[in-house]
Amino acid sequence: MALTLFDKIWNKHVVKNIEGGPSVLYIDKHFIHEVTSPQAFTGLNKRGIKVFRPEQTIATADHNVPTLNQHLPIKEELSRLQVEALIKNCAEHGVELYGLGHPFQGIVHVIGPELGITQPGNTIVCGDSHTSTHGAFGAIAFGIGTSEVEMVLATQCLLQSKPKLMRINIEGDLKEGVVSKDIVLYILSKITASGATGYAVEFAGSAIRKLSMEARMTICNMSIEMGARCGMIAPDETTFAYINGREFAPKGSEWDKALAYWETLFTDANAQFDKEITLDAADITPMITYGTNPGMGIGVNEKIPTLAEVNENDKSGLEKSLAYMGLKQGHPIKGQKIDYVFIGSCTNSRIEDLRMVASFVKGKQKAAGVEVWIVPGSKQVEKQAIAEGIDKVFEAAGFQLRQPGCSACLGMNEDKIPAGKYCISTSNRNFEGRQGAGARTLLASPLSAAAAAVTGYIADVREL
Amino acid sequence: MTNQKITNNSAETNSPFGGQGAFTSTFVPLHIENVDTDQIIPARFLKATTRAGFGKNLFRDWCYENDDEQQPKNDFVLNQPQYKGTILVAGKNFGCGSSREHAAWAIADYGFKVVVSSFFADIFKNNALNNGLLPVTISEDFLQQVFALGEDQTLTVNLEQQSITIDATGASASFDINAYKKTCLMNGYDDIDYLLSSIKEIEQFEQQSV
Numbered sequence: 001m002a003l004t005l006f007d008k009i010w011n012k013h014v015v016k017n018i019e020g021g022p023s024v025l026y027i028d029k030h031f032i033h034e035v036t037s038p039q040a041f042t043g044l045n046k047r048g049i050k051v052f053r054p055e056q057t058i059a060t061a062d063h064n065v066p067t068l069n070q071h072l073p074i075k076e077e078l079s080r081l082q083v084e085a086l087i088k089n090c091a092e093h094g095v096e097l098y099g100l101g102h103p104f105q106g107i108v109h110v111i112g113p114e115l116g117i118t119q120p121g122n123t124i125v126c127g128d129s130h131t132s133t134h135g136a137f138g139a140i141a142f143g144i145g146t147s148e149v150e151m152v153l154a155t156q157c158l159l160q161s162k163p164k165l166m167r168i169n170i171e172g173d174l175k176e177g178v179v180s181k182d183i184v185l186y187i188l189s190k191i192t193a194s195g196a197t198g199y200a201v202e203f204a205g206s207a208i209r210k211l212s213m214e215a216r217m218t219i220c221n222m223s224i225e226m227g228a229r230c231g232m233i234a235p236d237e238t239t240f241a242y243i244n245g246r247e248f249a250p251k252g253s254e255w256d257k258a259l260a261y262w263e264t265l266f267t268d269a270n271a272q273f274d275k276e277i278t279l280d281a282a283d284i285t286p287m288i289t290y291g292t293n294p295g296m297g298i299g300v301n302e303k304i305p306t307l308a309e310v311n312e313n314d315k316s317g318l319e320k321s322l323a324y325m326g327l328k329q330g331h332p333i334k335g336q337k338i339d340y341v342f343i344g345s346c347t348n349s350r351i352e353d354l355r356m357v358a359s360f361v362k363g364k365q366k367a368a369g370v371e372v373w374i375v376p377g378s379k380q381v382e383k384q385a386i387a388e389g390i391d392k393v394f395e396a397a398g399f400q401l402r403q404p405g406c407s408a409c410l411g412m413n414e415d416k417i418p419a420g421k422y423c424i425s426t427s428n429r430n431f432e433g434r435q436g437a438g439a440r441t442l443l444a445s446p447l448s449a450a451a452a453a454v455t456g457y458i459a460d461v462r463e464l
Numbered sequence: 465m466t467n468q469k470i471t472n473n474s475a476e477t478n479s480p481f482g483g484q485g486a487f488t489s490t491f492v493p494l495h496i497e498n499v500d501t502d503q504i505i506p507a508r509f510l511k512a513t514t515r516a517g518f519g520k521n522l523f524r525d526w527c528y529e530n531d532d533e534q535q536p537k538n539d540f541v542l543n544q545p546q547y548k549g550t551i552l553v554a555g556k557n558f559g560c561g562s563s564r565e566h567a568a569w570a571i572a573d574y575g576f577k578v579v580v581s582s583f584f585a586d587i588f589k590n591n592a593l594n595n596g597l598l599p600v601t602i603s604e605d606f607l608q609q610v611f612a613l614g615e616d617q618t619l620t621v622n623l624e625q626q627s628i629t630i631d632a633t634g635a636s637a638s639f640d641i642n643a644y645k646k647t648c649l650m651n652g653y654d655d656i657d658y659l660l661s662s663i664k665e666i667e668q669f670e671q672q673s674v
């Protein structure tokens with residue numbers, strides 16, 4: 001029978017099926033962090049049980065850590081308590097922790113791939129919705145709630161119902177100045193923020209195949225923004241080359257064995273999807289969001305939709321969004337003044353993102369009155385950026401290079417955008433208050449963010 | 465792979481649906497679409513290390529102008545005393561965004577037992593079910609009928625029969641729920657109990673698949 005990539009991995013991980021119910025699904029790798037794990041450990045402790053497979057559990061501190069002076073104790077008391085609880089829980093249960101000060105520390109979805117922990121054919125979960133990022137390696141990777149974190153800690157399994165399957169094909173060549181973030185914002189603008197709810201999505205097509213691993217991760221990262229259970233891309237030579245030689249990648253004969261298996265991980269020619277969408281890469285331009293969900297995006301040269309243009313059901317949502325954003329229907333988005341630039345988050349904080357920004361801003365200066373924060377995704381990214389002299393480029397441009405963490409992506413630490421201010425952000429969510437109460441977020445690619453940083457307004461990077 | 469039927473004889477139950485399986489209540493209409501979990505419980509309230517007390521920060525930024533709680537937003541439905549009850553009715557794509565289970569904790573802690581919408585985000589739905597909060601998915605049309613009702617109208621949710629009824633008109637809709645999850649909710653037991661009881665099989669699976 002012709003199988004999809006998803007089927008092949010799913011089938012290999014079903015411990016058993018419950019009649020009329022979900023399947024018991026075995027989880028290969030479980031990432032945990034300080035915010036969604038404490039209550040799960042409390043649950044285990046109450047039951048008097050230990051983590052079942054500590055060697056398959058990997059912890060980091062990322063969500064609420066400060067991005068300045070990480071060598072000092074965390075000032076904010078509640079954040080400190082959460083990080084301390086993680087340290088204690090990991091120690092008691094024998095879980096490896098890449099906490100503050102560790103050379104592997106960073107955003108959970110950045111460190112998994114860069115350490116070679118994330119591998120094709122894996123099932124991967126984390127108490128964080130952007131776990132979908134890891135699907136870029138041809139893994140089934142999805143976010144879970146804290147009760148489920150407890151289940152995985154206790155049994156290395158979850159009860160899951162098989163989702164429906166969707167394939168999104170992006171065919172052809174991207175235009176210059178258009179990058180993977182634009183692809184995913186474009187898909188979102190076409191299928192909406194709930195367009196893939198209930199589905200596992202495989203991204204395919206010639207435009208996807210040409211992308212680097214980091215670019216693929218950006219797309220899978222935001223599959224949750226379409227409501228998808230997970231996003232995935234079949235592994236290929238690009239994937240194998242990326243993994244080879246990384247810290248926890250298989251070595252020697254283990255590598256050969258793994259590779260032989262990974263090479264079987266693709267969707268068979270006649271496999272059926274419940275839904276299939278094909279989009280033309282040439283239609284994509286640099287994208288920017290104007291509203292308060294990631295599906296509300298337009299090309300940088302387009303106008304914000306008018307109430308008359310949208311469905312009856314979407315009118316009140318559009319009105320509410322524009323009121324929050326302080327933007328006007330029918331107006332161009334280009335030229336909108338911005339106050340903050342945030343380049344970071346598990347969507348766009350990898351070394352390629354930083355290189356992309358650096359090569360654009362080299363020799364340029366940030367606009368007056370604009371604050372620019374660059375927050376690398378991990379200690380390793382930070383180290384690499386410094387080794388390549390990227391830090392110097394940022395310094396000369398007036399950009400602030402901070403220390404790794406989630407930072408202004410969700411504003412759980414001190415990095416918040418003040419109420420009413422506009423922030424162009426390479427993160428994944430423009431929800432009301434996401435970057436701080438009253439903050440106004442416009443999502444875009446690192447290139448578009450860099451263009452806004454030097455001009456002080458939303459600009460088409462291709463015209464600069 | 466083996467197939468197994470769930471049976472549970474536990475008499476003890478902590479489920480709101482235990483025993484009778486149905487209840488009637490007025491409802492709170494949240495006539496907004498795409499309500500994301502950042503709105504349900506903003507990130508700055510996620511710093512607790514226990515599950516308790518999230519209810520007081522439910523929809524915090526829609527309830528108050530500032531964090532000092534001095535200025536309630538009177539036009540927000542949770543601040544309007546005429547709306548009450550243990551059923552929350554919301555626009556489509558409820559619970560999208562962050563996987564934070566704190567959103568389900570906050571809604572349950574506030575006192576809601578059921579959330580009704582025409583569409584739920586996946587992770588939220590799971591989180592709700594894992595906390596004894598029943599997500600009821602109905603058609604957009606039926607949802608609009610509910611939104612059109614006056615503030616004293618009641619709804620009856622019957623988990624056993626998987627139906628929701630507008631008591632005044634008798635209009636009724638059925639909703640889907642996975643049979644396993646239904647049994648769990650009716651009996652107030654958890655996935656984790658089930659998984660722990662399967663640990664031998666999980667170990668066997670590990671042996672075979674290495």
Ligand code: SF4
Binds near residue numbers: 109346347406410427
């Ligand atoms: S960077 Fe943002 S989206 Fe990514 S894990 Fe951190 S908080 Fe979540």
